[in-house]
Amino acid sequence: MSQSYAPLLAETPDRARQLSDAQFAQRLYHLENVSTEVLRAALCYGQRAVRRSAAESLAQRADSEAIAALSDVLSRCTPAARAAAARQLSALDWEDAQMLWSAALADSDAQVRMAAIHALFEVDAPEALDLLAEQFNAVRSPRLRAAILEHWAERGGVMHLDLVRAALDDPSPQVCHAAATAMLDLLAESALAPLAQAAQRRQGEAKAAILRGIFNATNYLGIQIAESADCDAILDALADALHDSEPEVRRAATWLAVWIRHPRAEALFEAAYRAERDPEVQAYMLYVAVNLSALCAATLLAEALASAEPPLRDQARFLAQRNDAHHQSC
Amino acid sequence: MGYTLALALGKASCALAYRERGAQPQLLHLPALSAPDGSIPTALYVAADGDLRVGQAALLADAERRRCFQRIPEAICAQPEPAPRQLDGAAWDVRTVGRAFISALLSALPFPLSQIERLLVSMPHFESAHVATRYARWLHESLTALALPEARLHIMSELDAAALRGGVWSAQAPAIFAQAEPEPNVFSVTFAQMAPAARLNARLDQALRQGVPFASLMTERCTPQTFAAALEDCFAYAADQALYPTDLTFIYLGEASAASPLFRATERSWGAHAALETGICALAEGMLQSPPYLLNSYGLRYRTPEGDFAYLELAPSGTPFPRALRTVRLAAAYDDQPMLECVIGMLDPQAKGQITLSAAGGALACTLEPSEIGAIALNEFAPPLCIPVPQPVRAAEPCVEAAFRLDAQRQLRVTAADLRTGRLLLEDAIVTTLH
Numbered sequence: 001m002s003q004s005y006a007p008l009l010a011e012t013p014d015r016a017r018q019l020s021d022a023q024f025a026q027r028l029y030h031l032e033n034v035s036t037e038v039l040r041a042a043l044c045y046g047q048r049a050v051r052r053s054a055a056e057s058l059a060q061r062a063d064s065e066a067i068a069a070l071s072d073v074l075s076r077c078t079p080a081a082r083a084a085a086a087r088q089l090s091a092l093d094w095e096d097a098q099m100l101w102s103a104a105l106a107d108s109d110a111q112v113r114m115a116a117i118h119a120l121f122e123v124d125a126p127e128a129l130d131l132l133a134e135q136f137n138a139v140r141s142p143r144l145r146a147a148i149l150e151h152w153a154e155r156g157g158v159m160h161l162d163l164v165r166a167a168l169d170d171p172s173p174q175v176c177h178a179a180a181t182a183m184l185d186l187l188a189e190s191a192l193a194p195l196a197q198a199a200q201r202r203q204g205e206a207k208a209a210i211l212r213g214i215f216n217a218t219n220y221l222g223i224q225i226a227e228s229a230d231c232d233a234i235l236d237a238l239a240d241a242l243h244d245s246e247p248e249v250r251r252a253a254t255w256l257a258v259w260i261r262h263p264r265a266e267a268l269f270e271a272a273y274r275a276e277r278d279p280e281v282q283a284y285m286l287y288v289a290v291n292l293s294a295l296c297a298a299t300l301l302a303e304a305l306a307s308a309e310p311p312l313r314d315q316a317r318f319l320a321q322r323n324d325a326h327h328q329s330c
Numbered sequence: 331m332g333y334t335l336a337l338a339l340g341k342a343s344c345a346l347a348y349r350e351r352g353a354q355p356q357l358l359h360l361p362a363l364s365a366p367d368g369s370i371p372t373a374l375y376v377a378a379d380g381d382l383r384v385g386q387a388a389l390l391a392d393a394e395r396r397r398c399f400q401r402i403p404e405a406i407c408a409q410p411e412p413a414p415r416q417l418d419g420a421a422w423d424v425r426t427v428g429r430a431f432i433s434a435l436l437s438a439l440p441f442p443l444s445q446i447e448r449l450l451v452s453m454p455h456f457e458s459a460h461v462a463t464r465y466a467r468w469l470h471e472s473l474t475a476l477a478l479p480e481a482r483l484h485i486m487s488e489l490d491a492a493a494l495r496g497g498v499w500s501a502q503a504p505a506i507f508a509q510a511e512p513e514p515n516v517f518s519v520t521f522a523q524m525a526p527a528a529r530l531n532a533r534l535d536q537a538l539r540q541g542v543p544f545a546s547l548m549t550e551r552c553t554p555q556t557f558a559a560a561l562e563d564c565f566a567y568a569a570d571q572a573l574y575p576t577d578l579t580f581i582y583l584g585e586a587s588a589a590s591p592l593f594r595a596t597e598r599s600w601g602a603h604a605a606l607e608t609g610i611c612a613l614a615e616g617m618l619q620s621p622p623y624l625l626n627s628y629g630l631r632y633r634t635p636e637g638d639f640a641y642l643e644l645a646p647s648g649t650p651f652p653r654a655l656r657t658v659r660l661a662a663a664y665d666d667q668p669m670l671e672c673v674i675g676m677l678d679p680q681a682k683g684q685i686t687l688s689a690a691g692g693a694l695a696c697t698l699e700p701s702e703i704g705a706i707a708l709n710e711f712a713p714p715l716c717i718p719v720p721q722p723v724r725a726a727e728p729c730v731e732a733a734f735r736l737d738a739q740r741q742l743r744v745t746a747a748d749l750r751t752g753r754l755l756l757e758d759a760i761v762t763t764l765h
Contacts, residue, residue: 005671005716006633009642010659010728010749013634016686016697017627018646022502023679024696041687045694048504048577055572080574087572114569141566142559143548172559287410310396315413317421 025049028057036061040069043084044077051084059088067092071100079109086115090122105131114144121151129157136163142172149178153185161186168198173209176202180213184221189228196233200240208252211241215256226262235264242272247281254285258292270296279307283315290319332447335439338491338613339452341404342512343369344435347614351447355618357611360438362387368611372402374431376417384434399427401512406468407461425468432472443476450531450617453485455507455522455546462542470534486531486617487544490524492581495616496604501527501625503579504571506564508557510584510609515553517584519560521567522546524579527625547571584609624649624740627677628764629705633663641675641705644734644742645764655734655742659749662723669716670730672744672761675705709762717746717755730755740764 019027028034028042028050034057042054055073058066070092073085086104089097104116117135120128132148139145149167152160164186167179180198183191192214199210214234218225225231234256241253250272257269269289273296276282286304289297301323304316336347336355345368346358363370363385375388375398383391392398397417399405405412405424414421436443451469456462466485473483489507493499507520525531525543532543547567552560565575579602586607606612629641644655660670681704688695709715723729732746741763746756 005667005669006631006639006663006673007660007670007730008635008663008726009632010661010726013632013640014642015640016699017629017643017677017681019679019685019696019698020647021696023647024685027685038687041689042694045689045692047694048573050694052572080576083569083574084572087569111565111569111574114566115572118566118570139566140559141562143563144566147566283413284410287413310415311413314415317416318413318423321421 021047022049025053028053036065036069039066040073043069043073044081048080051081052087055084055088056091058085059091062092062096067096067100071103074100074103074107074112079107079112082107082109082112083115086112087119089116090119094123094125094127101131105135110140114139114141117144117148121147129155129160133157133160133163136160142170142174145170145172145175146178149175149182153182156186158186165194168195168210169202171206173205176206177209177213177216180210181217184214184217184223188221189223189230192225192228192230193233196230196237199234199237204246205248207241207244208246208248211237211249211252211256215252215259219259225260226265231260231262232264234260235262235268238265239268242268243275247278250276250281251284254288255292258288258294266295269294270300273300279309279311282309283311286312286315287319290323333441333445334448334450334618335446336450336486336491336614336617337435337452338488338610338617339372339403340369340610340613341372341401343371343610344403345369345611345614346435346439347611347618349618355615357615358439360385360440363435363438367608369609370435371400372431373398373400374402374427374434375399376422376430378418382430382434384431384438399431402428402431403465406465407456409461425471428468429472429475432469433476436476443478446478446482448482448484449473449478450484450486451534452488452491452613452617453542453544454488455520455544455549456542457546457549459541459545462544463538466534466538466542470538473534480535481533483534484531485534485537485542485544487522487525488583488613489520489522489544489581490530491613491616492583492606493524493579493604493616494619494621495606495612496581497622498579498581498602498604499524499621500579500623501525501621504568504573504577505579505581506561508580508582508584511551516551517553517557517560518549518551519557519564520546521548521564527621530621579604582606583613620740622650624651624736624764626765627679628708628742629675629677630658630734631671631673631675631705631707632660639703641677641703643677644674645736647679649736651736651740652738653736655736657731657733659728660717660730660732661726661728662719664725665723666721667719667723667725668721669718670732671714671716672732673707673710673714674742674762674764675707678704678706681705712762715744715756715759715761717744720748720751720753720755734761736764 039054039058042050058070070085074082089100107113120132136148164179164182167175170176195214225234238253238257241249244250257265273285301316304312307313332351334349338345347355348358349355357368359368365386370385371389373388375383375391388398406428414423503524509518511518550560582605586605624645627647628645629643631639631641634640681700682702683698683700686697717730719729728749730746731749732744735743742761743758744761745758747754
């Protein structure tokens with residue numbers, strides 16, 4: 001019934017409908033036979049989703065026309081378009097894309113260079129590790145610097161060891177942690193002496209990060225510090241760190257001290273525990289000792305149950321109840 | 331009467347807002363619990379007689395803080411989990427405290443829980459899926475313990491709530507979300523994507539089964555001095571996603587005086603800013619707001635000279651509201667047609683047809699000329715609003731000028747006039763509600 005009241009348009013019908021950027025980007029991704037020129041225009045002038053979709057399509061095409069279009073974008077388009085193009089370079093053949101990599105990594109815009117660095121992570125060619133080394137010191141993001149260090153560690157980039165070692169003095173604790181784990185990944189026990197020196201040299205969060213890095217990496221790599229020739233160097237660093245003025249450093253040092261199965265490490269830990277004045281940190285130390293089954297854990301736990309400090313006593317009761325429950329279930 | 335209740339749950343404080351069906355959102359002030367700014371400290375006091383007090387009442391009850399638990403949501407995420415506190419021979423672990431806090435808070439509402447049709451709880455974006463799940467599980471345990479049906483419990487990301495409140499929400503837009511932490515001069519900076527339009531909030535039980543959806547690419551704490559480094563980290567993640575800083579939205583939650591140095595530091599880079607000065611209360615209000623633009627495209631159905639139906643686009647997807655839409659001249663399809671119907675269709679974005687691109691002015695515009703009808707009529711059988719046509723009228727003779735507009739409640743309205751006499755036929759009549 002309602003159909004009989006439909007109007008006519010008194011003007012020339014305009015049937016065009018606007019597509020949002022997201023709608024167009026989705027279509028662009030799935031359409032076949034889109035000309036390179038259209039993709040280039042979409043990459044240069046489109047919004048974020050369109051740019052990304054166009055850049056992906058061009059890179060997947062990877063023929064000479066597509067490479068020329070990407071090269072043109074990298075040399076003439078907006079920084080946003082250049083960043084989208086740079087991020088897709090890893091889809092191209094390494095040899096074919098040499099000029100494009102050079103352009104992207106030398107771009108005047110830091111965001112374009114960062115996009116190219118992320119693309120380099122996806123390249124298998126050993127030269128990619130060298131290109132990352134060239135960029136490393138100019139990278140302003142601590143997380144990205146840490147990611148480069150982790151990438152070298154995964155790919156065995158020993159030729160860039162000088163940069164890894166220098167990163168132990170980076171202002172960012174996150175980079176220091178990545179440098180410590182990368183050193184152990186690349187050099188195994190041989191990294192312990194320089195890491196001990198770095199831990200002695202650095203202060204505050206950076207020191208704590210290096211100690212955590214040593215603990216984490218020796219743990220997952222199965223490195224027995226107690227059997228290493230440089231065990232004393234690490235223990236010297238720990239002797240200081242366990243009495244550091246920063247609670248964060250003392251907490252980080254606790255993990256490593258309890259993890260190293262060595263009589264001096266145990267003595268250092270127990271002395272530090274008894275000297276600890278902050279009951280919150282002391283409760284944390286007890287938690288670590290019990291969880292890592294330190295030899296002195298049972299004694300410390302028994303003492304802590306009678307402690308006058310509520311945080312320590314509560315922690316002790318919690319750990320004791322958990323131990324009891326565990327024994328009963330066994 | 332049914333309520334939608336929003337609980338914005340921050341580390342140090344929370345806030346409640348509610349909306350009655352068909353009404354505007356309102357902040358909920360609970361006299362004994364709320365601070366003067368409307369926020370409620372996330373604190374629980376356990377009295378020796380077992381009495382529980384929350385919010386301001388908890389802080390006032392225990393000067394020594396030995397029987398008072400503070401920053402409860404933060405403790406839920408802490409690693410290692412804090413040891414339980416022993417009170418009167420009972421162990422109060424973080425989850426027990428959290429459950430008791432939620433229970434005491436919701437029992438202080440001025441309406442019974444049975445009247446809550448929908449409860450939205452905010453969740454931070456977590457970098458760790460494990461911590462996110464632990465947090466969601468605690469919420470689920472706490473809320474279902476109150477006999478609230480699972481179908482009524484939803485979670486929503488803090489980022490989306492803040493973006494909605496700040497008027498900068500956009501589906502799946504990448505954003506940097508900076509919040510003032512409880513400690514002075516400390517901020518948390520999160521880089522994450524806003525939710526897709528259809529998933530602005532998620533059912534809590536489904537999120538637990540399928541994975542909590544609000545993952546951040548990065549969350550870190552910083553000071554004003556280290557904010558630049560945190561920003562560089564955000565840009566690095568943006569670069570990984572092939573994004574440029576101008577693609578990003580920057581939202582700040584906290585005191586405006588602290589925001590200005592952060593905004594200045596980011597001045598060159600951002601697509602949109604929003605600063606929410608009222609902190610956690612703004613989040614609670616934002617949780618009850620709708621997206622500030624239409625999520626779909628809509629058009630007016632008309633008959634072609636060939637006798638087929640077609641649609642004239644009135645409001646494309648992304649149209650903000652309120653907004654004046656197009657004015658259309660209409661004609662009768664046959665002699666003496668008594669009225670013209672306003673059937674509105676939701677246009678199919680997947681419709682087949684020819685796409686035209688234009689890059690005029692440096693921005694790309696894309697239009698689709700559909701080769702099929704590509705629309706679903708929304709109000710065809712409602713019945714549709716009809717514009718009376720003064721008689722006599724001849725087929726194809728232009729007779730009505732219809733001006734469409736979208737009001738602040740997303741209602742499509744039309745004002746129609748007789749083209750021949752100028753007489754008003756309909757004034758601001760509601761056609762239908764668009765989404």
